[in-house]
Amino acid sequence: MKNYLLKISTLILLLFTISLNAQDFQGKATYFSKTTLDIDFSASGIPADRVKMMKERMKSNLEKTYQFTFNKTASLYKQEAQLNQASGPGGGRGGMRMMMMGGGASGNYYKNIQTKKSTKENEFSGKNFLVKDDLVTYNWQMEQETKMIGNYLCFKATTTIERQARPEMKFGRRSPEEREAEEKKAKELENVMEVITVTAWYTLDIPVSNGPGDYWGLPGLILEVDAGETKILCTKIVLNPKEQVTISEPTKGKEVTQKEYDTIVEEKTKEMRERFQNERQKSGRGGFRG
Numbered sequence: 240m241k242n243y244l245l246k247i248s249t250l251i252l253l254l255f256t257i258s259l260n261a262q263d264f265q266g267k268a269t270y271f272s273k274t275t276l277d278i279d280f281s282a283s284g285i286p287a288d289r290v291k292m293m294k295e296r297m298k299s300n301l302e303k304t305y306q307f308t309f310n311k312t313a314s315l316y317k318q319e320a321q322l323n324q325a326s327g328p329g330g331g332r333g334g335m336r337m338m339m340m341g342g343g344a345s346g347n348y349y350k351n352i353q354t355k356k357s358t359k360e361n362e363f364s365g366k367n368f369l370v371k372d373d374l375v376t377y378n379w380q381m382e383q384e385t386k387m388i389g390n391y392l393c394f395k396a397t398t399t400i401e402r403q404a405r406p407e408m409k410f411g412r413r414s415p416e417e418r419e420a421e422e423k424k425a426k427e428l429e430n431v432m433e434v435i436t437v438t439a440w441y442t443l444d445i446p447v448s449n450g451p452g453d454y455w456g457l458p459g460l461i462l463e464v465d466a467g468e469t470k471i472l473c474t475k476i477v478l479n480p481k482e483q484v485t486i487s488e489p490t491k492g493k494e495v496t497q498k499e500y501d502t503i504v505e506e507k508t509k510e511m512r513e514r515f516q517n518e519r520q521k522s523g524r525g526g527f528r529g
Contacts, residue, residue, distance in 0.1 A: 265310045265483055268460070269475040270451045274301040275468045307451055309460075313486045314449050316348040349488045350374060352448050352455055360489045361500065364507050369492035370500045375453050379439070386440065388462045388473065393440040396457055400466070404431040438465040445478070 276297065285293070304319045346360025352374070359370040382395035439450065441459040450461025451471050462473040495503070 263310075263483070265308065265479060265486075266445065266447070266460075267477045267480050267484075268307040268309070268451075268462075268473050270305045270307055270471050270473050272303045272305060272451075272469060272471045276301065305451060308484050308486055309447060309449050310486055311447060312353040313349065313351045313488075315484075315486050316344070316350070316451060317346065344370070347489045348452070349486075350449065350455060351488070357453075358488050360492060363500075363504060367492035368500055368503075369489060369494045370497055371494055372497040374455060377437075377454070377456050379457055388440060388442070389476070391442040391444050391462060391476075393442045393462055394459070396439045396441060398437050398439075399434050400437055401432045401434055402467075404433045435467045439463065445476070 306317055306319060308315045344359035345362050348360070349358040351357070355374045355376075357370075357372055357374050361368045361370055377398045377400075379396045379398050382397060384395040386393055386395075437454075439454060439457060439461045440463040441450070441457040441461045443459045445460040446458060447460050448457060449455045450457070451464060451473070454461050454464055460476075462476075464471040
């Protein structure tokens, strides 16, 4: 049944692609991304109302909206601008800033599913980078389950990905022995990989083999992704909008591969963490542990 569904889906995609060759096809989609972090505040000694406020600020940093512009071969994925909340309650010098690191792009994220190449605009530590690499290849397993997302009938597909294991996050004061144990555990996890299941929902009504973020490779536009703590959902689609947007590859920034960029981020983050820990030890204060 799965092989039959895959053959039918591929045939539909082929027929649709042929029909698109005679027209200038483009689409725009809006995606909402939400990441959940489980942080232990029990040992922080922070008042409940303050903890609630901090969680609200974290929530605003972990919920994002993206605009996705695509045609039959290429796409641009970019986060919508958000208001800077540093001056709000709990912000400023005493507030907590969430720095999201890893493979995501802070600027335009360009994918070309024909050449199987990607280019990401990233700003990190005051420098602009152009991260160029091959697209991630996913071993999608086609499922029989379906559901409606908006007006679109969607089919389920799953795959697995590897990522670095993440230590438990705590906020608050700990004894020197507890901090040492946490640091030892974090060190042990640096080279430990964990496998998570990714579930995607795609629609054959828009047979473009693309989707939000890194995701692509199914016989239809991916409208929803569930990957560990992160869920991405398409909330709006406009096909062939009146105002066309040029989908071109970004060109500004120092060119690096994803592996090179990850190394740069890892080294700089380690440097910042060590400096923070030294300052914390000198002052005798607790702090955010990741």
